Amino acid sequence: xxxxxxxxxxxxxxxxxxxxxxxxxxxxxxxxxxxxxxxxxxxxxxxxxxxxxxxxxxxxxxxxxxxxxxxxxxxxxxxxxxxxxxxxxxxxxxxxxxxxxxxxxxxxxxxxxxxxxxxxxxxxxxxxxxxxxxxxxxxxxxxxxxxxxxxxxxxxxxxxxxxxxxxxxxxxxxxxxxxxxxxxxxxxxxxxxxxxxxxxxxxxxxxxxxxxxxxxxxxxxxxxxx
Ligand code: ADE
Numbered sequence: 655x656x657x658x659x660x661x662x663x664x665x666x667x668x669x670x671x672x673x674x675x676x677x678x679x680x681x682x683x684x685x686x687x688x689x690x691x692x693x694x695x696x697x698x699x700x701x702x703x704x705x706x707x708x709x710x711x712x713x714x715x716x717x718x719x720x721x722x723x724x725x726x727x728x729x730x731x732x733x734x735x736x737x738x739x740x741x742x743x744x745x746x747x748x749x750x751x752x753x754x755x756x757x758x759x760x761x762x763x764x765x766x767x768x769x770x771x772x773x774x775x776x777x778x779x780x781x782x783x784x785x786x787x788x789x790x791x792x793x794x795x796x797x798x799x800x801x802x803x804x805x806x807x808x809x810x811x812x813x814x815x816x817x818x819x820x821x822x823x824x825x826x827x828x829x830x831x832x833x834x835x836x837x838x839x840x841x842x843x844x845x846x847x848x849x850x851x852x853x854x855x856x857x858x859x860x861x862x863x864x865x866x867x868x869x870x871x872x873x874x875x876x877x878x879x880x
Contacts, residue, residue, distance in 0.1 A: 655758065655809060656686045656732075659798055660724050661765040662703050662716075664689045670799040679812045687802065692716075695723040704768055713769035721764065721771060725779050728762060736781045737762045740794030740801070741770065744783030747801060749824035751784065755801070756808035763801065765794030827876045831864035 659667060670676065671687050679685045693701045697719065704714035725737065735758040745751065755761065764771070764780065776783070786797040806812055808819050823830040834845040848860045869876055 655684070655756075655806075656688070656760045657802055657806075658688045658690060658728055658734075658760075658762045659765065659802075660690050660692055660721065660762065661793075661795055661798070662692050662767055663765075663793060663795055664691045666793070666795040667799060670803065675812060676803060676806055679806050679809065682811065684809050684811050685806050690724050690728075692720050692724060695720040695727075707769060715769050716767060716771040716775075718772045718774055721775050722779070725762065725764075732760055734760045734762050737764065737779055738801070739764045739766065739771070739776060739780040739783045740786070740797040741766055741783050742785050742788070742790050744785040746788075747784050747786045747797075747804070749804075749822070752801075752804040752808060756805045763794075763798045765798050767793045824876075827869075828865040829868045829873060829876070831861040831868065 661667060667689050671680070671689075676685075676687070680687060692703055696703050703716055703720050705717050707713065707715045728734065736755065738755075738761060740763060764775070784797070784801060786800045791797060813819055819825070821830070834849060838845050838850060846860070848856050851857075
């Protein structure tokens, strides 16, 4: 998979991609992540990337030309399956969306700022708009990092135990059951007896029951369409 991220704040994205699972996935050549600074494509002598909005009102709007220049250049080099715009008014990011995007080959992600991008970019280039939640971030970069992390961990070979993404919370519309490790007792707080017993049928049953209980208590909305 290849991911191209278009941003005016490339430094914000360097950290999340240069550690742990995302760095390892790139080292193993399972994913290529390229960050493009939109400012480098501005032909304005001050490298401006925003302007006042037509009709008046507070807040700047990201201009078309530099964004179109990066997208046109990338489009001329390879075919993209999706050009995603990170925006609070996009489709909510859910596990099913991550699963779907993880099956794509090449994707571009555009990070917005200020009041957003000129609507014509959205109309003519963007194929999908994604929000990471019902709150407003200062820009799309942190959202893009969330999207990339949630997608890349699903790529075959990225996680050591390939089955572990399948047992994640949400993959079956259930939250994960509680987990424990050593010691078996701390401060008098005990690990549930069944997990210590080695009866794997009983353990599976306990985990299923716990997952269902947790989901009913915390996210009953996940159970609604079943
Ligand atoms: N940009 C600003 N807020 C955002 C959000 N909630 N999700 C994605 N991109 C954003």
